[in-house]
Amino acid sequence: MIWTVLGTIGVVIATVLAGLWVDRRIPLLPRKEDLQLAAGQQPLLPGFGAGEAPATAIEASIGEIERLRRKQRCPTCKVALDSAADDSVEHEGTHLKILRFTCPRCRGLRSVYVREATT
Numbered sequence: 001m002i003w004t005v006l007g008t009i010g011v012v013i014a015t016v017l018a019g020l021w022v023d024r025r026i027p028l029l030p031r032k033e034d035l036q037l038a039a040g041q042q043p044l045l046p047g048f049g050a051g052e053a054p055a056t057a058i059e060a061s062i063g064e065i066e067r068l069r070r071k072q073r074c075p076t077c078k079v080a081l082d083s084a085a086d087d088s089v090e091h092e093g094t095h096l097k098i099l100r101f102t103c104p105r106c107r108g109l110r111s112v113y114v115r116e117a118t119t
């Protein structure tokens with residue numbers, strides 16, 4: 001009984017691995033980048049830039065956080081951003097500070113995720 005279940009799981013894993021192996025040599029599935037280019041979007045380079053998401057939070061001391069806060073610019077208007085109230089979030093067991101900014105010209109919002117350095 002147990003061997004029937006394990007055998008089935010083994011066959012499924014082997015099939016998936018074989019499929020991935022074949023797809024790597026002969027592209028069967030459309031790649032994410034191709035789909036984005038087809039839709040006229042900018043290709044997304046691996047994930048998010050530094051500080052754009054909890055997973056890419058910037059490690060910074062209090063002083064560096066203040067420096068980060070001062071150098072934020074709107075990606076569209078290139079003007080210095082206004083600082084808004086900070087926020088915080090727990091991500092994978094670590095406490096992250098979210099620096100929030102608004103653009104005085106286009107009212108665009110921007111968030112920078114920061115992990116406070118303990119030293």
Ligand SMILES: [Zn+2]
Nearest residue numbers: 074077103106
């Ligand atoms: Zn703007």
